Amino acid sequence: MVVSRLSSSPVPEYEPLPEEAPEGAEGTDIRSLRRAAGAEVLPFRQNRRGTSPEVITQQIVVVCGPKGGVGKTFLASNLAAAIAERSKLQVGLLDLDLAGGEAGLYLDLLEGPSLQDLLPSLKGGLSQDHLLAGLVIHRPTGTRVLLSPARPELSEAFGVGEYQTLVAAARREFQIIIVDTPSAADNDLLYEALETATLILLLTTPDTASLRRCKVMIDLMKRLNLPVHEKLRVVLNLAGPSARVTPAGVQAFLGLRLLAIIGEDRKAVDTSLFEGIPLVLSHRQHPVAISLMKVANEVCPIFLEPVRPNRLARAFNIGRRA
Numbered sequence: 001m002v003v004s005r006l007s008s009s010p011v012p013e014y015e016p017l018p019e020e021a022p023e024g025a026e027g028t029d030i031r032s033l034r035r036a037a038g039a040e041v042l043p044f045r046q047n048r049r050g051t052s053p054e055v056i057t058q059q060i061v062v063v064c065g066p067k068g069g070v071g072k073t074f075l076a077s078n079l080a081a082a083i084a085e086r087s088k089l090q091v092g093l094l095d096l097d098l099a100g101g102e103a104g105l106y107l108d109l110l111e112g113p114s115l116q117d118l119l120p121s122l123k124g125g126l127s128q129d130h131l132l133a134g135l136v137i138h139r140p141t142g143t144r145v146l147l148s149p150a151r152p153e154l155s156e157a158f159g160v161g162e163y164q165t166l167v168a169a170a171r172r173e174f175q176i177i178i179v180d181t182p183s184a185a186d187n188d189l190l191y192e193a194l195e196t197a198t199l200i201l202l203l204t205t206p207d208t209a210s211l212r213r214c215k216v217m218i219d220l221m222k223r224l225n226l227p228v229h230e231k232l233r234v235v236l237n238l239a240g241p242s243a244r245v246t247p248a249g250v251q252a253f254l255g256l257r258l259l260a261i262i263g264e265d266r267k268a269v270d271t272s273l274f275e276g277i278p279l280v281l282s283h284r285q286h287p288v289a290i291s292l293m294k295v296a297n298e299v300c301p302i303f304l305e306p307v308r309p310n311r312l313a314r315a316f317n318i319g320r321r322a
């Protein structure tokens, strides 16, 4: 239980934020979100473009968010497809939303083996052959995908030990490992994934409930001594001018800069899901795809094409010095 980890780990003073980071609002009280709503946007320093592929070290990217429907699977599948297609690195996508994973839908991978087939070998140490036999290949990009089990009840057989075995084998196979997670903030499997991650992408939408739960999760990560400032990046999804809380307010409330702001386009995203073609492949110039590429660039800064700020980011003055 995460609670037992909490009680066994000393509760430290909160680390001071680096000078350039915004001060987080005090607590998770919603009044502090209201106060934060008037704050100024601080730009996130994007990884430098043009880094050569040789300097990319292995990345284990965990996409998480305490609320459902914020776009975790959408982001994870688009990231995997974008990086595999453009970098030629070996990319593995692990769908660990064990009771309701949908990564296969986003990539049109509806048949084939799943985690269910790997479970017996995970108990006794996973060979590379077994791992590869349990993955489905996304032909357009070469991404190898571990689909969530078709029988959700099997998720109970997959715990921290199985995760460690799986990731150890995946590390021998892939340079980029992207892990999609269920909507949760407090289970052992998730915290094991967060500990092993080299980069944590925390997704939120600009609505009050999602923001509050994210703040609670960030606070918990700090209490568990996860190096939040080094490896956590917040992505705001489904942003739009009608949202009550602006991106600046989100930053001020969470106390962390936003890595990217992804706008909302239900028609385009629903179509990409319906067709099983990630938006980053089908509509490269779409503002949502451009924002997704900005996140991909942070994971793996090898995209030589400049990532242009999209209209939404410009509207919010993100990416410019105040």
Ligand SMILES: Nc1ncnc2c1ncn2[C@@H]1O[C@H](COP(=O)(O)OP(=O)(O)O)[C@@H](O)[C@H]1O
Pocket: 065, 067, 068, 069, 070, 071, 072, 073, 074, 075, 102, 183, 237, 238, 262, 263, 264, 265, 266, 267, 269, 270, 273, 288
């Ligand atoms: N930027 C976006 N614009 C429009 N629709 C989106 C966007 N991001 C996600 N969606 C849609 O929102 C729904 C929830 O996304 P999903 O990735 O399944 O969320 P999660 O994995 O966090 O539960 C899906 O129907 C998805 O296609």
Ligand SMILES: [Mg+2]
Pocket: 072, 073, 074, 097, 101, 102, 181, 182
């Ligand atoms: Mg999901």
